[in-house]
Amino acid sequence: MQRSIIALYLVFFLFAANYTAAAAEPMLSVSGEKLRISQLEELYEKADNFTTGSPDSLRYIAELIKKEGLRLNNARALVRGTRYQAQALWRLGNHKEAMKLAIVALKDAEKGKLTGELPDIYAVIGNLHKEKANYSMALAAVDKGMAIARKNRDTASVIYMARLEAMFTQGLGADKEDTALIHKSLKMHLEGLKLAESSARFEKQRIGYYNNIAQACVKRGELDRARFYVTKGIELAKKYDQLLSLTYSYTWLSQVYLGEGDKQNSIYYLKEALRITRQLKNPFREMEVNRYLYRTLNEMNSYKDALQAYTRYIEIRDSLRVLENVRQIGEMQEQYEAGKKDQQISTLAEINKVKTRETIWALAGLSVFLVLSVFMLFQYRTISRTNQELASNNAKINEQAEKLKILMKELHHRVKNNLQTVSSLLSMQSSRLTDDDARNSMRAGQQRIEAMSLIHKSLYGQDAVNLVNMKEYMSNLIDSVMQSFGVEPGDLDLRLNVSVMEIDIDVAMPTGLIVNEWVTNYFKYAYNSTTDPRLSVILEARLEEGRSLLLRIIDNGPGMSLDKWKRPSGSFGMKLVQVLAKQLDAKCSVEVSGGTTFIMEIPAVSIAGNR
Incomplete structure (x- = not known):
C-alpha cells in the first residue's frame, strides 16, 4: 500500500514539474526578447556617439546591429544598421557606396512604415548630395525629412533638419556667390539655435549650430561674434566627447586668430584639429583640415609648409578617389609676392601681366609634357622587352622580373602624379588668363592630359602593367569630360x-x-x-x-x-x-x-x- 502511495506521489510530482516548466517557457522567452531589445538600444546609443567619432568603430557597431536584427527579425534594427553603415562610408569618403546603402535603408523603412527612421536617412542622403555640391538635391532631401519629422512631432529631428537646411542654403549661396542666400542661411541658423536652446535635452545638438554660425561670422569678418559661438561649441564638444565636431570648432577658432593676426595660435589649432582627425582615422576630414592648413600657411607666406599641406591634401584626395565625385581642383587664393618666391613662381606671376607670354608658356608646358610622355613610353617599352627576355631564364631571373613589375607600377604611379601636377598647374593658370582663346586652349590641353593620366591610373591599380581595362577607362574618361563641362x-x-x-x-x-x-x-x-x-x-x-x-x-x-x-x-x-x-x-x-x-x-x- 505504501509503495502505491509513493508511486502516486512521484507521478503527481513529475506532472506538476512538467506543467510548471511548460508554463514558464513563454515567460522566459518574453523576458529574453526584452533583454535583447534592451541590448539593441544600447547599441543604438553607441552608434549615435560614433557618428561624429571613429567611422571604423561605427561600421563595427552597425554590423552588430544588423546581425541582431536578423536574429530577432527586427526590421527597425536592420534599417538602422544599414543607415549607420552608410554614415560610416560617408565619413570614410566612399560616397558612392554610402548612397547605395542609404537608398536601401530608405526603401526598407518606407516598406516597413518605419516613419521614425526616415528623417535621419534623408539627412544622410542630403549630406551625400552636399559633398558633390549638388545643393538643390540636398535641400530637397532635407525638405522631405523635415516634413516627416514635424508630422512625427519629433523635436530633435526638426532641430537637426533645420540645421542641415541652413547649412545647405549657405553652401548654395557660396556656390552661386549669392549674398542674399548667405545672409538667409545665418538667419536660419540663429532661428534653429533658439529651438535647440529651448530645452536641456537638446544641448548636444547646439554644437553644430555654434560651429556653423562661427563659420558664417568668420566669413563676414565678425571675429568677436565668431569667437563667442566657437567657444560655446568647443565647451559642449568636450563635454559630450564629440571629437569630430571639435575639429570643426578648432578650424574656425584658427581662422579667428588668423583674422586677428595671431598666426601662432591659428596654426596651433589647425594642427590640433589635424591630430584629432588622425586619432579618429577619418581620412575625409583629414583632407579638409589639410586644405585649410594649406590656405592659412599660404596666406602667411609660409610657402614651404603650405606646399607640404597641399601635397598631403592631394595624396588623401587621390586615395579616396574624390576626383570621381567632385568638380575641378581648388584655385590658389593669393598672388605670390615678388622677391619671396623661386624663379618658377615669379615666372607665373609675370605670365599674368604679359598676355603674349601666357600663350608661349602654355605651349612650352605642353611641349615638355609631350616629350616627357614619349620618354616614359620609350622607357616602358624598353622595360617590357627586358622583362620578356628575363622570363625565359632561371628562377633568379624570374625573381628579378617580379621586381621589375613592381618598378613598372611605381613608374605608372609617378607618371600619373606628374601628369596630375601638370594638369593642376594648367588649371590654375587657365583661371588667371583673360584671353578666351588662350584659356580654351589651356583647358583643352588639360583634358588631353587627364585622358592620358587615367591610363596610368588604371595600370597602377592592376596586376597587368601593359593592359588597360577599357570598360573602366572609357567610363572614367567620359565622366571626366562631363565634369569639365559641368x-x-x-x-x-x-x-x-x-x-x-x-x-x-x-x-x-x-x-x-x-x-x-x-x-x-x-x-x-x-x-x-x-x-x-x-x-x-x-x-x-x-x-x-x-x-x-x-x-x-x-x-x-x-x-x-x-x-x-x-x-x-x-x-x-x-x-x-x-x-x-x-x-x-x-x-x-x-x-x-x-x-x-x-x-x-x-x-x-x-x-x-x-x-
Missing part, C-alpha cells in the same frame, strides 16, 4: 557599350585620346543644340574579321560639317584625331544623318579577353 549624369542620355575587356596600352592611349577629342567636340558644338541630348560610345571586337577593333561615337546633334572633317585646317582637335588614327593604321569615316556618327576600325588589335 554636365550632370541626369542631364545626358549616355549609352556606353564596351565589349572589349583589356587591350595593350599602345592601342589604348591613342584610342582614348580620339574618344576624348570627339566627345569634347560634341559637348562644345552639339550638346546645347538639342533639348534631349543623347550620346552613344560603342567599342567592340570584330573577331570574325581578323580581330579588328571597331569604335563608334553617335550623337543626335545638328551634325558636323563634312568639310571640317575632310579639311580640318582650323581645328587642332580634328587634326589630332586623324594623326592618331594614322598611327593606329585605322580607317575613319564620318556620317551625318540625324546627328553625327564617327566610325573607326583598327586592324589586328591584340585583345586580352571579351565579356
Whole structure:
C-alpha cells in the first residue's frame, strides 16, 4: 500500500514539474526578447556617439546591429544598421557606396512604415548630395525629412533638419556667390539655435549650430561674434566627447586668430584639429583640415609648409578617389609676392601681366609634357622587352622580373602624379588668363592630359602593367569630360557599350585620346543644340574579321560639317584625331544623318579577353 502511495506521489510530482516548466517557457522567452531589445538600444546609443567619432568603430557597431536584427527579425534594427553603415562610408569618403546603402535603408523603412527612421536617412542622403555640391538635391532631401519629422512631432529631428537646411542654403549661396542666400542661411541658423536652446535635452545638438554660425561670422569678418559661438561649441564638444565636431570648432577658432593676426595660435589649432582627425582615422576630414592648413600657411607666406599641406591634401584626395565625385581642383587664393618666391613662381606671376607670354608658356608646358610622355613610353617599352627576355631564364631571373613589375607600377604611379601636377598647374593658370582663346586652349590641353593620366591610373591599380581595362577607362574618361563641362549624369542620355575587356596600352592611349577629342567636340558644338541630348560610345571586337577593333561615337546633334572633317585646317582637335588614327593604321569615316556618327576600325588589335 505504501509503495502505491509513493508511486502516486512521484507521478503527481513529475506532472506538476512538467506543467510548471511548460508554463514558464513563454515567460522566459518574453523576458529574453526584452533583454535583447534592451541590448539593441544600447547599441543604438553607441552608434549615435560614433557618428561624429571613429567611422571604423561605427561600421563595427552597425554590423552588430544588423546581425541582431536578423536574429530577432527586427526590421527597425536592420534599417538602422544599414543607415549607420552608410554614415560610416560617408565619413570614410566612399560616397558612392554610402548612397547605395542609404537608398536601401530608405526603401526598407518606407516598406516597413518605419516613419521614425526616415528623417535621419534623408539627412544622410542630403549630406551625400552636399559633398558633390549638388545643393538643390540636398535641400530637397532635407525638405522631405523635415516634413516627416514635424508630422512625427519629433523635436530633435526638426532641430537637426533645420540645421542641415541652413547649412545647405549657405553652401548654395557660396556656390552661386549669392549674398542674399548667405545672409538667409545665418538667419536660419540663429532661428534653429533658439529651438535647440529651448530645452536641456537638446544641448548636444547646439554644437553644430555654434560651429556653423562661427563659420558664417568668420566669413563676414565678425571675429568677436565668431569667437563667442566657437567657444560655446568647443565647451559642449568636450563635454559630450564629440571629437569630430571639435575639429570643426578648432578650424574656425584658427581662422579667428588668423583674422586677428595671431598666426601662432591659428596654426596651433589647425594642427590640433589635424591630430584629432588622425586619432579618429577619418581620412575625409583629414583632407579638409589639410586644405585649410594649406590656405592659412599660404596666406602667411609660409610657402614651404603650405606646399607640404597641399601635397598631403592631394595624396588623401587621390586615395579616396574624390576626383570621381567632385568638380575641378581648388584655385590658389593669393598672388605670390615678388622677391619671396623661386624663379618658377615669379615666372607665373609675370605670365599674368604679359598676355603674349601666357600663350608661349602654355605651349612650352605642353611641349615638355609631350616629350616627357614619349620618354616614359620609350622607357616602358624598353622595360617590357627586358622583362620578356628575363622570363625565359632561371628562377633568379624570374625573381628579378617580379621586381621589375613592381618598378613598372611605381613608374605608372609617378607618371600619373606628374601628369596630375601638370594638369593642376594648367588649371590654375587657365583661371588667371583673360584671353578666351588662350584659356580654351589651356583647358583643352588639360583634358588631353587627364585622358592620358587615367591610363596610368588604371595600370597602377592592376596586376597587368601593359593592359588597360577599357570598360573602366572609357567610363572614367567620359565622366571626366562631363565634369569639365559641368554636365550632370541626369542631364545626358549616355549609352556606353564596351565589349572589349583589356587591350595593350599602345592601342589604348591613342584610342582614348580620339574618344576624348570627339566627345569634347560634341559637348562644345552639339550638346546645347538639342533639348534631349543623347550620346552613344560603342567599342567592340570584330573577331570574325581578323580581330579588328571597331569604335563608334553617335550623337543626335545638328551634325558636323563634312568639310571640317575632310579639311580640318582650323581645328587642332580634328587634326589630332586623324594623326592618331594614322598611327593606329585605322580607317575613319564620318556620317551625318540625324546627328553625327564617327566610325573607326583598327586592324589586328591584340585583345586580352571579351565579356
